[in-house]
Amino acid sequence: MDEIKETAQQKYYRIHRxxxxxxxxxxxxxxxxxxxxxxxxxYELHKDACLRSARNWKERHKEEVxxxxxxxxxxxxxxxxxxxxxxxxxxxxxRLKYNKERYLDRPWMPYFYGARYRCNKKGxxxxxxxxxxFLMTREDFKxxxxxxxxxxxxxxxxxxxxxxxxxxxxxCRFIELRDNQLEGIKNRWK
Numbered sequence: 372m373d374e375i376k377e378t379a380q381q382k383y384y385r386i387h388r389x390x391x392x393x394x395x396x397x398x399x400x401x402x403x404x405x406x407x408x409x410x411x412x413x414y415e416l417h418k419d420a421c422l423r424s425a426r427n428w429k430e431r432h433k434e435e436v437x438x439x440x441x442x443x444x445x446x447x448x449x450x451x452x453x454x455x456x457x458x459x460x461x462x463x464x465x466r467l468k469y470n471k472e473r474y475l476d477r478p479w480m481p482y483f484y485g486a487r488y489r490c491n492k493k494g495x496x497x498x499x500x501x502x503x504x505f506l507m508t509r510e511d512f513k514x515x516x517x518x519x520x521x522x523x524x525x526x527x528x529x530x531x532x533x534x535x536x537x538x539x540x541x542x543c544r545f546i547e548l549r550d551n552q553l554e555g556i557k558n559r560w561k
Contacts, residue, residue, distance in 0.1 A: 479516040482529045482545075483509055486538055504537045511540045521545035534558050 474480050489495050490505035497503075512529075521527035526548040534555075536542040 477513070478522065479512040480509070482527070483507070483512040486529055490538065501535055503535075506537050506539050507543065511543075515540070515543060515545055519545040530554065 486507070487505050489498055490503055493499065515529075516522070519527075524545065524547055527545045528548040528551040530544055530546045530551045531538065531542050532544060533542055
């Protein structure tokens with residue numbers, strides 16, 4: 372018997388069809404889809420596999436890009452961290468190691484920023500629902516600090532005398548954090 376010799380093009384199509392059929396089989400096994408033998412002809416399987424691979428190309432590409440970006444960002448963060456460490460070693464006077472060092476000469480400022488943030492930032496429901504406004508300046512906080520002698524307290528905390536009132540000079544005071552927490556608990560159950 373004479374064997375029929377296939378051309379290069381026929382060989383390419385045969386291999387391509389086999390790969391696509393293999394992809395379909397793997398897909399069906401992976402997703403536990405049971406199909407009886409002879410349910411679809413080979414050319415239909417081939418057609419489905421090609422269509423599926425074309426549909427999924429964008430998703431696969433997006434996934435690859437996401438993985439690459441994640442990897443790149445990790446490497447980039449490491450490089451930035453190494454550069455920062457190196458720079459701070461060369462310039463030790465530039466780095467403020469802790470927040471307290473920044474506010475040694477004006478210790479009332481963290482309380483000013485905290486109160487302003489709570490009033491202006493969305494997400495603090497108690498402040499939004501009550502309509503509490505921040506109407507104080509840095510000078511007002513400085514005056515409060517010295518009026519209430521907050522520097523002598525263990526852990527000072529800004530408190531509003533009337534919890535439904537705004538942040539104004541007459542309504543605010545510095546008290547110990549423990550007392551402020553207890554007052555908050557009392558007000559909650561009124």
